[in-house]
Amino acid sequence: xxxxxxxxxxxxxxxxxxxxxxxxxxxxxxxxxxxxxxxxxxxxxxxxxxxxxxxxxxxxxxxxxxxxxxxxxx
Numbered sequence: 652x653x654x655x656x657x658x659x660x661x662x663x664x665x666x667x668x669x670x671x672x673x674x675x676x677x678x679x680x681x682x683x684x685x686x687x688x689x690x691x692x693x694x695x696x697x698x699x700x701x702x703x704x705x706x707x708x709x710x711x712x713x714x715x716x717x718x719x720x721x722x723x724x725x
Contacts (some may be wrong), residue, residue: 655679655697661690 653662656664656679664675681689 655700658698661693676708695705 664671666672671685676683676685676689679693681693
C-alpha cells in the first residue's frame with residue numbers, strides 16, 4: 652500500500668511548472684491521468700488514517716469510463 656502524503660507533502664512535491672510528476676503520483680497510488688479530485692481524496696484519506704500505524708481506509712474506485720470522459724473532445 653502506498654504511503655499517504657500529508658497536504659504539505661503534496662504541495663511540496665509540485666514541479667516548478669506547478670504540476671506533479673507521474674512517478675510521484677504513482678508512488679501515492681494516484682492513477683494516470685490523475686482523476687478530478689485526487690488531491691482532496693488523498694487529503695481525506697490522510698486525515699482519516701489512524702495514527703497508530705494501522706492501514707488507511709481504501710481508495711474509492713476510479714469510474715470505468717473515466718478515460719472516455721477525460722478525453723472526449725466533443
